[in-house]
Structures are given as structure tokens and as C-alpha cells.
Amino acid sequence: MKKSPLAMQSTSQTQKNKPLHEKEALVKLLRWHFGHAQFRDKQLDAIQAVLSGRDCFCLMPTGGGKSMCYQIPALAKPGIVLVVSPLIALMENQVIGLKEKGIAGEFLSSTQTMQVKTKIYEDLDSGKPSLRLLYVTPELTATPGFMSKLKKIHSRGLLNLVAIDEAHCISSWGHDFRPSYRKLSSLRNYLPDVPILALTATAAPKVQKDVMESLCLQNPLVLKSSFNRPNLFYEVRYKDLLDDAYADLCSVLKSNGDTCAIVYCLERTTCDELSAYLSAGGISCAAYHAGLNDKARSSVLDDWISSRKQVVVATGIDRKDVRLVCHFNIPKSMEAFYQESGRAGRDQLPSKSLLYYGMDDRRRMEFILSKNQSKNSQSFSTRERKKILESFGEQIPVSLCKNSCDACKHPNLLAKYLGELTSAVLQKNHFSQIFISSQDRTDGGQYSEFWNRDDEASGSEEDISDCDDGIEAVKKVANSKLSTKAGLNERINFLQHAEESYYRNKISDKQVNKPSKNAVSDVLRQGSKEKLLNALRQAQQRLRNLTIEFEASAIFLENECYNKYGKSGKSFYYSQVASTIRWLSTANSIELTNRLGIDTDSPSVNFISKEEPPAAPSPSLEQRPAQITGKELDGSCGSENSIGAFQTESESPSTSLPVIPSFSEFVNRRKVKDNQPNTSCKESPKKNFDKRMRLQ
Numbered sequence: 001m002k003k004s005p006l007a008m009q010s011t012s013q014t015q016k017n018k019p020l021h022e023k024e025a026l027v028k029l030l031r032w033h034f035g036h037a038q039f040r041d042k043q044l045d046a047i048q049a050v051l052s053g054r055d056c057f058c059l060m061p062t063g064g065g066k067s068m069c070y071q072i073p074a075l076a077k078p079g080i081v082l083v084v085s086p087l088i089a090l091m092e093n094q095v096i097g098l099k100e101k102g103i104a105g106e107f108l109s110s111t112q113t114m115q116v117k118t119k120i121y122e123d124l125d126s127g128k129p130s131l132r133l134l135y136v137t138p139e140l141t142a143t144p145g146f147m148s149k150l151k152k153i154h155s156r157g158l159l160n161l162v163a164i165d166e167a168h169c170i171s172s173w174g175h176d177f178r179p180s181y182r183k184l185s186s187l188r189n190y191l192p193d194v195p196i197l198a199l200t201a202t203a204a205p206k207v208q209k210d211v212m213e214s215l216c217l218q219n220p221l222v223l224k225s226s227f228n229r230p231n232l233f234y235e236v237r238y239k240d241l242l243d244d245a246y247a248d249l250c251s252v253l254k255s256n257g258d259t260c261a262i263v264y265c266l267e268r269t270t271c272d273e274l275s276a277y278l279s280a281g282g283i284s285c286a287a288y289h290a291g292l293n294d295k296a297r298s299s300v301l302d303d304w305i306s307s308r309k310q311v312v313v314a315t316g317i318d319r320k321d322v323r324l325v326c327h328f329n330i331p332k333s334m335e336a337f338y339q340e341s342g343r344a345g346r347d348q349l350p351s352k353s354l355l356y357y358g359m360d361d362r363r364r365m366e367f368i369l370s371k372n373q374s375k376n377s378q379s380f381s382t383r384e385r386k387k388i389l390e391s392f393g394e395q396i397p398v399s400l401c402k403n404s405c406d407a408c409k410h411p412n413l414l415a416k417y418l419g420e421l422t423s424a425v426l427q428k429n430h431f432s433q434i435f436i437s438s439q440d441r442t443d444g445g446q447y448s449e450f451w452n453r454d455d456e457a458s459g460s461e462e463d464i465s466d467c468d469d470g471i472e473a474v475k476k477v478a479n480s481k482l483s484t485k486a487g488l489n490e491r492i493n494f495l496q497h498a499e500e501s502y503y504r505n506k507i508s509d510k511q512v513n514k515p516s517k518n519a520v521s522d523v524l525r526q527g528s529k530e531k532l533l534n535a536l537r538q539a540q541q542r543l544r545n546l547t548i549e550f551e552a553s554a555i556f557l558e559n560e561c562y563n564k565y566g567k568s569g570k571s572f573y574y575s576q577v578a579s580t581i582r583w584l585s586t587a588n589s590i591e592l593t594n595r596l597g598i599d600t601d602s603p604s605v606n607f608i609s610k611e612e613p614p615a616a617p618s619p620s621l622e623q624r625p626a627q628i629t630g631k632e633l634d635g636s637c638g639s640e641n642s643i644g645a646f647q648t649e650s651e652s653p654s655t656s657l658p659v660i661p662s663f664s665e666f667v668n669r670r671k672v673k674d675n676q677p678n679t680s681c682k683e684s685p686k687k688n689f690d691k692r693m694r695l696q
């Protein structure tokens with residue numbers, strides 16, 4: 001039933017001289033339409049700002065009530081509010097909720113029938129639209145056709161506000177970057193005097209800044225609320241300590257009774273499998289993800305919203321009375337964890353967030369907990385709430401938690417689990433060194449050629465939670481058997497694919513100026529140099545007839561790796577270092593001396609063949625490692641000066657050194673070699689270069 005706009009009319013009749021954005025009038029609207037007694041926290045400030053025509057950036061936690069900041073303005077004035085939202089499911093939910101309250105809301109998306117769309121457009125063109133809130137996708141907003149419709153509505157004075165929900169999607173720094181969101185930057189040009197309200201629960205300062213700049217907000221009112229969710233209890237369960245994580249989840253859900261729950265998984269296949277398992281276990285449950293057709297999605301959403309189903313196993317969904325959010329895999333990032341776990345208890349009632357933490361998941365997704373945490377079990381026990389809030393830049397006292405997480409509530413039990421987990425991890429700690437030769441395994445497991453999330457192409461056109469192809473690939477690699485040749489090949493293929501995707505995606509990254517979050521630090525370079533040093537010493541023992549200036553050679557080789565992949569990020573830099581170490585373990589003396597710039601006939605001072613006395617350096621080698629002075633050698637390999645000297649030289653066209661292959665090149669050569677054992681398999685560096693250029 002449609003509620004009359006009584007509150008607005010009565011306000012304007014009884015308080016003729018008071019502007020519509022007076023607190024009293026707005027509270028009346030809140031009570032009349034939504035039944036809430038008072039505004040929360042920053043809601044009123046945001047509403048008053050946009051009603052007075054000012055831009056506003058509103059940072060509130062999940063469930064904080066951001067929607068109200070544009071829903072009330074939509075009711076306070078004739079005309080419409082345009083809401084840009086990234087998820088069709090979210091738009092659908094909100095529109096259903098508004099209609100239940102008698103508020104005229106609609107959404108436009110590819111899932112709507114032509115009939116519905118036509119009706120909406122007719123209403124917009126009518127000159128006196130009955131619509132109050134129109135939800136649209138960013139893709140549609142940016143089309144010229146829709147923009148000109150908006151201009152028309154605006155020219156009649158009927159466009160009151162543009163609200164950008166989940167505004168962090170505009171930032172390539174954010175965890176849910178959507179390329180189509182960037183097109184929203186043209187809104188300001190098209191509609192210069194319509195206030196823009198940007199809403200997000202993502203608090204990273206650089207994301208906030210990026211959002212405000214990208215949307216060209218002018219002197220915006222910036223509102224920030226605390227991110228603490230006092231009604232959420234945080235708990236972590238350690239998959240490695242469970243006999244069967246599926247069975248454990250099933251019993252958790254059963255012990256929670258018939259309450260509404262979401263189980264988040266990273267992959268659609270896990271959603272399907274888990275949902276089938278839980279259903280078989282007697283739980284009222286369905287899978288929900290972008291792999292389902294529209295009809296199936298709608299039907300699951302309907303069943304869940306209307307409580308016909310209690311549990312959804314999803315990649316992204318929302319309902320306000322969710323009592324339990326369970327992450328069956330470690331989420332993509334701390335922001336994703338916060339947002340998704342925040343779907344629990346949006347009605348402010350006590351609710352629970354449960355994270356299943358598995359070491360294999362962690363190896364696949366190294367972000368939610370920092371690297372140190374796997375090595376230092378103490379840091380696992382940091383209070384979840386404190387850890388989450390601190391990652392959003394909020395400094396809070398430990399006492400704020402008030403036993404609302406497992407770490408505070410059961411510290412002894414947690415310590416016991418962590419002890420068990422540490423020994424379990426030590427027993428199976430073999431995974432991250434698959435391409436490091438056996439002699440390098442003494443390095444404490446710090447380095448891996450494994451996939452890094454930052455190398456994934458970001459952004460999905462359809463749904464912020466549904467871009468899981470890369471993760472599928474990661475899963476395949478993680479599940480492949482290291483011990484078999486086939487398993488190893490699978491991983492090699494995957495890494496090659498990852499590298500090729502990287503080059504393919506490089507252009508789009510450039511277009512959005514995506515900076516590397518995956519930078520190669522000086523400390524890391526120093527570590528690599530040590531490993532190369534070690535490999536050089538072993539090569540020298542193996543070959544016996546060489547005396548190598550170890551330090552200079554290690555710096556030289558590390559510098560080559562850095563020049564080649566340092567700017568591309570850790571993953572490929574690691575690959576290159578590992579490649580070099582592999583190469584060092586098999587190279588013969590001639591290859592080694594060529595590689596290091598020593599002509600065996602006229603060896604340099606620093607690379608001395610035992611069989612021949614040292615001679616003066618050849619002029620062509622003057623800038624090679626032989627030139628490094630003792631002073632330079634004392635310094636770190638990461639120091640600007642020594643690196644600078646090498647960079648110039650290693651790029652010099654006058655030297656014709658054998659090229660250490662990139663990962664793809666290495667794999668390609670291997671493949672050719674496997675297929676044609678009797679023919680030369682070496683691709684020319686030119687061909688490889690061309691190939692890489694083609695991939696770009």
C-alpha cells in the first residue's frame with residue numbers, strides 16, 4: 001500500500017516559514033515513513049547538507065543507516081533522487097523495502113523486463129513523476145541516453161540529489177573497484193548544480209580522498225562515524241584443527257536455531273557444494289551467486305527475504321535481520337570482511353560473525369592477516385574487534401571489546417587452538433616454495449612465486465562480489481598435487497597464465513593509473529640478494545674451476561631481476577629471482593662467466609678462473625661487477641647508488657649477455673623442449689620480447 005506524502009504536506013502547511021530541512025520536519029518524515037524515533041549519529045547532518053544543496057561525503061559503518069541519508073531527502077521535496085548502486089541484489093532489496101513502506105521506488109537494470117523499464121521512463125518523462133527514488137547501475141548512469149534523460153528531468157527542477165552508494169567502488173585503491181564507477185566522474189559536468197552524496201563504509205583514507213576527487217565533490221561536508229559494531233560477536237574457527245569444516249559449519253548453523261544466516265564463499269563452486277551439503281544435512285538453505293540465471297537468483301532472493309529459506313551460501317547478498325554471517329573462506333580483504341560480516345545484525349540486535357580460517361586459504365589470500373601473524377601465534381590472539389577497527393585507522397582501547405570476540409572471551413581456549421595450529425602448520429609447511437630448488441629451502445619459507453591478489457584484474461561489470469575467475473584458478477593450483485608431475489605442471493601453467501594475464505591487464509591498469517600495491521621493498525631485495533649469494537656459492541662449489549666475486553655477482557644478478565620485474569610487483573620479481581637461482585644451479589662455467597660478464601679468455605679481476613691467472617679487466621667490462629669498489633660492496637644492495645650504477649649497465653646495448661628467461665619464457669621453452677626433444681627449443685629473446693609486447 002502506498003503511504004500518502006502526508007508528513008511532507010503537513011510540514012509545509014503547519015510550518016510555512018521553516019525550511020524543509022529543519023530537524024523537526026525531518027524527524028517527522030523519519031517517524032511517519034520508517035517508524036524510527038530519532039536519527040542516528042551523522043544521518044541528520046548528511047540529510048540537511050544535501051537538502052541545502054551541498055555535496056556530502058558520508059562514511060558510516062555497514063548497517064549504520066546510510067540509505068536514510070538519501071531516502072529522507074527523497075521524501076522532503078517533490079522530484080526524484082537518483083541512487084547509483086553496484087549490486088542488483090541490493091537495489092532489488094531496497095526497492096522491495098521501500099514499496100512495503102508505500103514509498104515510490106524503482107530500479108533500472110538489465111534484469112528488468114522491457115515493460116517495467118518503459119513504465120519507469122514514461123513516469124520520468126511525465127513532467128510530474130510519481131517516483132521518489134530511482135536506483136540505477138553505474139553502467140546505465142554513464143550512458144549518453146540516460147544522461148540526457150537526467151538532464152531533462154533536471155531542467156524541470158526535479159532532480160534533487162544524486163547519491164552514489166558504495167562509493168569506494170570508484171577508487172582503484174578500494175577492494176571493490178568497478179571501472180564503470182569511474183564514469184560517474186562526468187556527472188558533475190552534466191549536472192553541475194545537483195548535490196552529490198557519496199556513501200561508503202570503506203574507511204581507508206586514500207580511498208576517501210580518491211572518491212571525493214573522482215566525483216569532483218565541491219566543498220563537501222565530510223562525515224565520519226565510528227566503525228565499531230557493538231552488537232557483533234567475532235569468532236574465528238581454524239579449519240586445520242577441524243576434522244571436517246563442512247560438518248562443523250552444519251552443526252554451527254543447527255545450533256543457531258532457525259535464524260537467518262549468510263555463508264560467504266569465494267567461489268561459486270564452493271557455494272554450490274556447500275549449499276548442497278547443508279541442505280542434505282537438513283538446513284533450509286540455497287546457493288546464490290552470479291552463475292545462476294536471473295530467474296533462479298530472484299527465486300532464491302525471494303525465498304530468503306521472505307524467510308522461506310534461512311541460509312544462503314553466497315558470493316554477495318543482503319537482508320537486515322541476519323543473525324549469523326559466516327565466512328567459509330578468508331575474504332578478499334579486511335574491507336570485504338568488514339562489509340560482509342557487517343551484513344549481520346543490521347537491525348542492531350546481537351549477531352555473530354564467524355570466520356573459518358584455513359592455512360591453505362591464507363596462502364591463497366594473503367591479506368586479511370599480516371605476514372607476521374602466521375609466524376607469531378601471539379598475534380593471532382589480538383582482539384578481533386581491535387584489529388578490524390585499527391585496520392580502518394581507528395584507535396580503540398582493548399576494553400571496548402567487552403568480551404565480544406572469542407579472543408577476549410575465551411583467551412585460554414584460543415591459546416590452546418593457536419598452539420595446535422602452530423604445530424599443524426609446521427607439519428605441513430611445504431607449500432610456498434614449489435619453485436625454489438632444494439638447496440634454497442633453508443630460507444625459512446619467506447618467499448614464494450605464488451599468485452598475489454594485486455595482480456588480478458580488478459573490477460566486474462556485473463556484481464561486485466561475483467568476480468571469482470582468478471580465484472577459481474588459484475583454487476585449482478592450490479588443490480593440485482605438488483608431488484606429481486601433473487600437479488607441478490598445473491601450477492606452472494597457472495603461473496604462466498597469471499603472468500600473461502598480468503601483461504594483458506597492464507594496459508587497463510595504466511588507464512586507471514593503478515599504482516603497485518605490491519612494491520618490491522629494499523628489505524626484500526636484500527633478502528633476494530642473500531639467496532642469490534647462497535646459490536652462487538653453491539654454483540662455485542659445483543663448478544670448482546671458478547672463483548667468483550660473490551657479493552658483486554649477487555648484487556648484479558639481483559639488480560637484473562629487479563630491472564626486469566621490480567616495477568611489476570613482488571610476484572614476478574620473486575619468479576625472476578627463483579628463475580635465476582634455478583639457472584645458477586644448472587649453469588656450466590661458460591654460461592656462468594658469460595652471464596656475469598666475464599670472458600673466460602680474459603677474465604676480469606673479480607671473476608677469476610682458477611685455471612688461469614687473473615688479467616686486467618677488459619675495457620668493455622669496465623662497468624660490470626668488477627667495477628664495484630669495496631666501499632660500494634659494504635653497503636646494502638638496495639642502496640640507490642649501487643643500484644643506479646647497475647641499472648645503467650645492465651641496460652647497455654653493447655653487451656650481449658644470455659637472457660635469463662621470464663617465467664613465461666622459461667615455461668614456453670620447457671614446453672617446446674618437451675615436445676621436440678631433438679630440436680633446438682630456444683626462442684630468441686626478440687621473439688619473447690615480441691610476444692610480451694603482443695600481450696600488452
Ligand SMILES: Nc1ncnc2c1ncn2[C@@H]1O[C@H](COP(=O)(O)OP(=O)(O)OP(=O)(O)O)[C@@H](O)[C@H]1O
Pocket residue numbers: 036037038039040043060061062063064065066067068201320342343346347
Ligand atoms: N535512525 C534510525 N533508527 C533506527 N534504525 C535505523 C535508522 N536509520 C536506519 N536504520 C535501520 O538500520 C538498518 C541499516 O540501514 P542501511 O541499510 O541504510 O545501512 P547501510 O549503512 O546502508 O549499511 P550497508 O553498508 O551494509 O549498506 C536498516 O534496517 C534501517 O532501517
Ligand SMILES: [Mg+2]
Pocket residue numbers: 066067165
Ligand atoms: Mg547501504
